[in-house]
Amino acid sequence: MRPRAASRPARGGSLWGLAADDPAPGRRLGAELPWLWHLHRNGLEGVGFLRRALGRAPSDRGHLQARLLTGLALVVDTASPLDQEHGLARQALELATEHGDEELRGPCLSLASVGRFYTDFEAAWELTTQAVRSARAAGDALFVHAQVGMQGMIRHLQDRHDEACSLLESAVDGLQGRHPGIASTALAFLSATSLVRGRPADARRSAEDALELAEPLHDYLRVGIARGALANALVASGDPAGAHDAVRPVRRLVGDADTDVFVPGAALTLGRLCLADGDLDGALRWFERDVRQTDHGAPTYLAAQMHVGYGEALRLAGRIEAARDELDRATDAARRLGMPRTLADALEQQGHLTGDISLRHEALAIRLDHGLRMYWPDSLESLAPAMAAPATVRVLAAGDRAHEVMGLPRRPGGRRGYDATLAALRDELGAGFPAAWAEGAALSPDEAVAYARRARGARGRPASGWGSLTPTELTVARLAAEGLNNPQIAARLFMSRSTVKTHLAHLYAKLGVANRTGLAAFPAAAGRAVAP
Structure with missing residues (x-):
């Protein structure tokens, strides 16, 4: 299918044709118009017309019906894709396959992949792979x-x-x-x-x-x-x-x-912009628009992202229980969909909400493992207050330098609290403050993240035993004790297999065991220490 010019008289002719005793001419003309509705704001008009065209010959399994179904899937792609696009594309694909029309199969598979894109990335990927094969076969x-x-x-x-x-x-x-x-x-x-x-x-x-x-x-x-x-x-x-x-x-x-229009991510962008401005009322209004968005009952990837923004806005507005519920939904959706960045964002917000510093460390670990450098400065500054004073200053200085190096300024709304923290640290460290600040400012973003992860034990974590394990190591230990292998643990925690192997090596050394068998010898202690 390709864009075709279509005018108001053409649409009028199609409507007239569908009202005739023989709807075939109107159906044929209507099959030429989907790109018009796809590209402009009158998509819902096109949905209504194409459904009427299909309804004039509901039992037809001919090539024209396949084209009309494909056209309808194309129009709902921009007008109202959720709950509709995938099913329509699959119907069209069935007919295109019956007719051996490889040229039409490619668009059908393409539209079906878009239909799964919102809720199932792996299924969408498989459909894109099939679509590439069909499109190549059709040239x-x-x-x-x-x-x-x-x-x-x-x-x-x-x-x-x-x-x-x-x-x-x-x-x-x-x-x-x-x-x-x-x-x-x-x-x-x-x-x-x-x-x-x-x-x-x-x-x-x-x-x-x-x-x-x-x-x-x-x-x-x-x-x-x-x-x-x-x-x-x-x-x-x-x-x-x-x-x-x-x-x-x-x-x-x-x-x-x-105007009922669908622009993916628009409400999310507008909500985040309000958050950056400190406009909590505006942020809440925009996030509320799509935060319950589903496709066939499953939360979409956009809803997962909206849960995080909505949870942050609710937290800042002092609505703590509501914020907790939204952030729980965010972590559940992010894990189900396989969205590490969204999971890290939700964990960090949960850390701010509960004061649990281990959640912020877990967020940083995910961001590090997936190269999400945009969020490293924020992670550094959120972790710094939990460290001993010299380390706090170094990490804050490193975060400040990372903002500068990456060209990612701090949110204006966070400046007041940041300045107050620095003032308190200057009072606490006195003459030692400038040296600690200079040491931190000399670190590259990568060195700063590594330092923050090393410094997390500065407040007294023991060197060995269950109490010495980091939250991530505890989670890896629990999953290993449950019988998961390294690839399964990696998939569950959104980390590479080599990272899982490294965590296991560290926790074995801290516990004084050689392997999973040794770990399994302490199930009661492990269960108490690593229960989620």
């Missing part, structure tokens, strides 16, 4: 590159960013001359990947390129996604005014009560 380079882009988006959400970057860059190269709209979306995800890797300047360039491709298309979905990516890059770079300017048209579009 359809557009859908090959489109599916490579989808795979890059999936890897981004799984925080496999080296893979994501390679796939997205390949997709952009292949799509720019074929489908600038999909290329724009791939660039927006490339921007997000650059940002979480701590490269805000690269993120801004990719977002600006995405917007440059999307604007001439007048495709509200692509423009909205690109503007959201640009706003995220700008606010992270310390330009909230520029972020507001970038996202203003999106705010008008999705905030219009008379």
